[in-house]
Amino acid sequence: MELNTIETYLLGAFIFCLLVQLYFSLFVHLRLFSFKIDQIQENTLRPVSIIICARNEMANLEKNLPEFLAQDYPAFELIVVNDRSWDGTADLLEDFQKKYDKLKVVTITDGEKFIAGKKFAVTMGIKAASNEWLVFTDADCTPASSNWLKGMQQPINEDTEIILGYSPYLKRRSLLNCIIRLETFFTAVNYLSFALKGMPYMAVGRNMAYKKSLFFKNKGFAAHMHIPSGDDDLFVNANATNRNTEIRIHRDTHVWTEPKTSFIAYLRQKKRHYGAGKLYKTKDRIILSIQFIFQFLFYVFGIALLGFSNTLYLALGIFGFSILYRSLIYTRLLNRLNYGELKWWFPILELIHFLFLTINGIVSIFVKKVQWK
Template sequence: MVFCLLVQLYFSLFVHLKLANVKINQVNEQQQQAISVIICARNEAENLKQFLPHILSQNYPNFEVIVVNDRSWDGTADILEKFEKSFSHLKVVTVADGDKFIAGKKFAVTMGIKAASNEWLVFTDADCEPASTNWLAEMQPPYNENTALLLGYSPYFKRKSLINVLIRFETFFTAVNYLSFALKGMPYMGVGRNMAYKKSLFFKNKGFAAHMHIPSGDDDLFVNANANSINTEIRIHPESHVWSEPKTSLFAYLRQKKRHFGAGKMYKSKHKFILSAQIIIQFAFYVLGITLLFFPSTLYIALGIFGFSILIRSFIYPKLLKRLNYGELRWWFPILDVILFVFLVLNGILSIFVKKVQWK
């Protein structure tokens, strides 16, 4: 149990604390190079009506928005046609049923990238809303010409339900992990709701060819294959955040996680080892601790180790919760930390029985 505690504290103190303490500077006006924003939409008529205006109205001098209408039948085409009449910088790409007999988001993303006029590509989803009109300014090409990939952050909207709290808390830890490891020089994933990279990087590495057969992974597998300590930066300024609509049911969430698990199998070996070690150590810590509570001779030792772990982590993660727009959850951190662990274990078991894993 002490060994598990030490490993747990390594990740907390030497990886995640780096994100808690990193200085956040607002990106100054730079060259403001042209940007292409790419959104893939499949039956997203209502979301496009609500969120697309926030993308189209960004405070940035030179950008286009490409929406890929991927085989929609809910009126998405009509909505986009209306937007095209009002916004000259909106470009619509339509994927018809049967196009090359390929289905899935990766094909739609590829079509959007091919249609892009600019080298710098910024990605988000149809159900996402930038935190400010300066989102694109924050996600613009950095000064460093070696940077070919930017990892952003995308919190979920707050809703009144327990599943919403758990989804947001789990998303928080996922973000803390991938952003912290990127700061440490080991980027392993990103989220398609808020990320950017060079068009040339995509084609130089043959896009999604290596994992086209996996339903998900247009974001995390691409980052896992192409990001490194030299070409990757992160953006976590509050104005760079992109808010997203969370799943509202346990089944929908499990289906989403099933896709993520499928993509995770194709991560680089060192990344799979690190991520697996985190889960196994956390699991062993709780199992061993609970077991020791049943023996009088080790009861107080186990309680002491539990208390020390919570104390140290309570100095780090509440600070990160506030930094990453989940400040109201920081008061519940110790309780949510335990509940999340139980939830993830059950989620892993239940996801085995969720068979449907295609996009939309």
């Protein structure tokens, strides 16, 4: 079989894209599979402040606050920042304060002079915190166990200033839910694996922790206060190093989150995330772009090769190899990150997920306005 020039170049580019994907899978993501998960610490237990920012989250707070307040931890406070809510959140928090001594409420009103957005609310919560170690989550989240706070407490290693946690979405019966959970899975695999490689670049605000002194030493969110998102990933991107960052993926330290139930709401959420990503460090933007671009080109070159009789079976064979190795690697990681039931549909879901992200990326170029709530 003799290939013409076009077929040769396309096949070479196709194989090169495969090799790039293999590198990230074998030399980055597999680190997460081999990572030893330590048992929850039962000692140390220094004081901790949990911070939750909420705007019109009365129903979620009513359901989830008792779970956070019931943590098996001797010394902690839970700070809820009520950011201009009008749905009855204030009355609910007032009632909760009568029942729980550990609950502290910070209220932001429309009459105050402030910068709108979650970052201002987070900053107010941090200023109100009595303790050095801060643990962050959201009102629509539920801790996986009463040991969650023990797992996210200040580690024994004094050099550690940031802990990256994991927050899966709850299972619902819909294709959108599968896409959301798979997207969350790949995001988590990426940022947790790169952190293990000594290159931390982001976190999710639903489950993370850092030192109060680190926040003020680096002037908080001053460098990116002008954009609505980034209170979690941009702060970590600017301040995390290979020395001061650890990860926590023990199942007791997971925080379960309510997923979006409509495509529009999910698109808005992803748009906020894309806006923050533009301010990542240059090397991180390059790495993330390489991952997406070469996966996109892999499909483009592969589909093009299917149109030539000389390369049809070669392309199908390489596609088959890609599906096989990715299934072997990522289905194991799905089990480790509490998404095991997705493994049975992984190849199909991965393709749908990639198409959705591609379309969403194009749409986000034309949708400019984003906000927190």
